[in-house]
Amino acid sequence: MIASSSNSGLRIVVLLCVAEVLGMTGFSTYPALLAPLREAWGMSGTEAGLIGGVFFAGYMAAVPLLSGLTDRIDARRGYACSTLLSAGGTLGFGLAAEGVWSACLFQAIAGAGLAGTYMPGLKALTDRVDGPLQSRFIAFYTSSFGIGASVSLLLGGWIEARLGWEWAFILCSGGPLLSAALVLYALAPVAPAPLPQARRPLFELRPVLAERATLGYVLGYAAHSWELFGLRAWMVAFIAFAYALSPDATIPWAPAAAAAAINLLGIPASIFGNEIAGRIGRRRYIVAVMAASAVLACLAGFAGPLAWWLALLLVALHFIAVMADSAALTAGLVATTPPMKRGATLAVYSFFGFGAGFLGPLAFGLVFDLAGGEGALAWGLAFASLGVGCACAPLAIWLTQRKETT
DSSP, X not given: OOOOSHHHHHHHHHHHHHHHHHHTTTTTHHHHTHHHHHHHHTOOHHHHHHHHXXXXXXXXXXXXXXXXXXXXXXXXXXXXXHHHHHHHHHHHXXXXXXXXXXXXXXXXXXHHHHHTTHHHHHHHHHHHOOSTTHHHHHHHHHHHHHHHHHXXXXXXXXXXXXXXXXXXXXXXXXXXXXXXXXXXXXXXXXXXXXXOSSOOOSOOHHXXXXXXXXXXXXXXXXXXXXXHHHHHHHHHHHHHHHHHTOTTSOOSSOHHHHHHHHHHHHHHHHHHHHHHHHHHOHHHHHHHHHHHHHHHHHHHHTOTTXXXXXXXXXXXXXXXXXXXXXXXXXHHHHHTSXXXXXXXXXXXXXXXHHHHHHHHHHHHHHHHHHTTSSHHHHHHXXXXXXXXXXXXXXXXXXXXXXXXXX
16 A cells, blocks of 8 residues: 555655664674674685675575565565574674684675565565655665664674674674564555566566666666775774874774764765755766765775874765765666566666675775785775776766656
């Protein structure tokens, strides 16, 4: 049933935003603890990046089924079941991870859980809310991802400082179970849109990408995710590096707390970015924002030795630029997709986006190692590798120009 008023639509989006934040309590636990885990396990940058990236490989492997299935069943059912994967992967990391490969296994399981909650949560929203406010509510929902990442960073860093890294993972595994309870008991069931008489596969790569507008948004989202998830995976470790170069400075925030605050800045950037894109045109807006984020990626990475506050400022500006096109991309995709195809289309969109999210942290770590593994040059070149994803922007925008939506 589609919400009949703005008040009921607002209630639905707030409920789903809260559920998403709860479901993500384990999402940033590993990035928050990357520095102590690197030291404890003696990991190279490539190994550390692999553990960060494999979370999204698990997502990519599961999303064709878990998101595509929402065209056939109420998304809330799949959402609730998938939280068990999120909880299990995070709990398993805390109880049984002993090195790179066991950590990768549990990260992949947790990533598969997110595949069944993030885009299916968006499908649950668009199944229940339609009309002129839908684009704005999508921006609210996608921005809740940033709140979830920030809460996870704060929780992980706070618990690790008091109880150790194992307990950080164990305690953060409880949030997804609370998320499932909220969705099942507070979100009314709804029947999915009727399917065409000939049943389609759950995951339709070629038909979805045959739509020029869809392909453009998919490629744009992949470029966005390469940069976003690479930055999130390494942000805390970079801030710790910048702090270490100013041992006599009085710094008011721990690295994880600073990263959490920076992640929160992405929320208004995403929401207001979508509003601006709707007024000046998504194509023009997205290419400008991606160009800015590429430049800021190169500047931020080399700022560590200059001053800790300058490094924080440039990382914050970089993150704002990265997040500024997030909701604009997703709202544009939804606006160009018929309701009965949204589950399958979101599955493809998410598959490519989080596939790039797997490669971004790994490429960052690889470049970091090739450049020496420590020091300003290694960090600067690794950050510059994040800006490479923005090279996809001109092609993505060209592909969307014939079906521009505002």
